[in-house]
Amino acid sequence: MRLWVLKERVANELRELLGRERAAIVAQDPHARRRPRPCGITIHPGHGCPLRCAYCYIYDMGFTAEPRPYPLSGEELAYALAKNPYVVPERTLAAFGSVTEPLLPVLKKRTLEYATSISKWLRLPIQLSTKLLIDESFVEGLYKADPAASILVSVSSLKYWRKLEPNAPEPLLRIERASIAVEKGLRVDLFLRPIIPGLLSQNEVKELFVAAKDAGFSGVVAGSLRVTRSIVERLLSTGIPAEVLKKSLRSIKLSRKQVPIPDHSTKEIVRLVAAEVGLEYLPSACAANIRSHGMGCALCRFGPCGNPPLPDPTDIGEFLEMLGLRASVSFTGYTIKVMLRRGDERRARIAKDFLSEIYKRRVVLRSV
Ligand code: SF4
Numbered sequence: 001m002r003l004w005v006l007k008e009r010v011a012n013e014l015r016e017l018l019g020r021e022r023a024a025i026v027a028q029d030p031h032a033r034r035r036p037r038p039c040g041i042t043i044h045p046g047h048g049c050p051l052r053c054a055y056c057y058i059y060d061m062g063f064t065a066e067p068r069p070y071p072l073s074g075e076e077l078a079y080a081l082a083k084n085p086y087v088v089p090e091r092t093l094a095a096f097g098s099v100t101e102p103l104l105p106v107l108k109k110r111t112l113e114y115a116t117s118i119s120k121w122l123r124l125p126i127q128l129s130t131k132l133l134i135d136e137s138f139v140e141g142l143y144k145a146d147p148a149a150s151i152l153v154s155v156s157s158l159k160y161w162r163k164l165e166p167n168a169p170e171p172l173l174r175i176e177r178a179s180i181a182v183e184k185g186l187r188v189d190l191f192l193r194p195i196i197p198g199l200l201s202q203n204e205v206k207e208l209f210v211a212a213k214d215a216g217f218s219g220v221v222a223g224s225l226r227v228t229r230s231i232v233e234r235l236l237s238t239g240i241p242a243e244v245l246k247k248s249l250r251s252i253k254l255s256r257k258q259v260p261i262p263d264h265s266t267k268e269i270v271r272l273v274a275a276e277v278g279l280e281y282l283p284s285a286c287a288a289n290i291r292s293h294g295m296g297c298a299l300c301r302f303g304p305c306g307n308p309p310l311p312d313p314t315d316i317g318e319f320l321e322m323l324g325l326r327a328s329v330s331f332t333g334y335t336i337k338v339m340l341r342r343g344d345e346r347r348a349r350i351a352k353d354f355l356s357e358i359y360k361r362r363v364v365l366r367s368v
């Protein structure tokens with residue numbers, strides 16, 4: 001109930017601050033409607049990226065190589081998020097960096113502006129992934145916004161990075177520079193992605209992990225490759241060894257739609273080498289954000305990560321009543337079951353999503 005009330009209060013305060021006319025426009029922004037995935041709600045400090053990594057999917061999504069800061073101010077973005085029915089203050093993970101590179105010089109200021117604003121108004125746990133070099137002033141700003149912010153340093157390969165990410169800095173330098181954030185007290189994890197089938201050797205993985213450990217990183221996340229027809233064409237034209245990749249693609253029908261290409265054997269190597277080097281192996285990027293903020297989550301089959309909050313039946317009952325819903329609530333494992341006896345079904349679905357974010361568990365809603 002506290003978080004529901006907080007969200008309404010924040011939306012009201014920001015509406016007053018922005019003025020009704022501007023608020024009505026901001027309420028139409030995709031940040032006010034996008035449904036968070038278990039990994040969180042993606043925050044776009046801008047669109048487009050000039051780095052042209054060979055595996056990048058943003059160009060297939062219609063974004064260009066010319067980055068442009070997102071048009072909303074920090075307070076407008078916080079308002080859009082407060083209006084988003086799926087976003088819960090203090091709980092919904094906020095992930096920066098899905099359709100651009102948040103540390104691009106033209107976007108860095110906006111990234112910090114957004115981090116500061118959503119942290120101030122909604123206290124969302126912030127995570128940022130980057131392959132650019134982290135500097136002291138950025139770390140200061142991010143730490144000020146959210147001292148538990150999670151940073152993911154993205155690397156795809158030590159041996160072939162020039163072919164895959166020709167415009168990004170050298171991977172070992174990315175790792176070394178991220179130690180500035182570690183020294184400040186932020187959690188930093190290595191984001192080994194995308195894993196291109198058959199490309200990484202065990203030695204290469206080890207060299208990367210030892211460097212990450214030396215720089216004070218906490219763990220490692222392995223991310224799968226997602227391909228479209230044009231990504232495959234770009235990857236094959238780089239000249240990287242692609243025999244295994246070609247085999248993995250045999251049964252795939254390529255189009256503009258993104259298809260994940262998992263590489264279980266490399267992931268297994270990653271898991272083993274992480275244990276050997278002393279880095280925590282994390283099943284997904286969100287797990288790093290959950291750890292960084294001392295939270296717990298059992299929203300997907302990879303979890304539980306940490307200890308998800310224990311559902312409180314009295315609190316849930318009062319919350320549902322506040323929304324005019326009469327329901328009985330039970331728990332099975334990490335799942336909360338809500339049997340709706342009376343009340344509006346649309347409201348019940350909103351309550352379901354809200355409860356799921358609060359307790360970071362699956363909620364099953366049935367009408368009886
Ligand atoms: S840095 Fe990120 S957004 Fe930019 S091209 Fe590379 S993968 Fe795409």
Ligand code: SF4
Nearest residue numbers: 038286297300303305
């Ligand atoms: S259970 Fe872990 S991996 Fe799954 S959504 Fe939650 S934090 Fe992410």
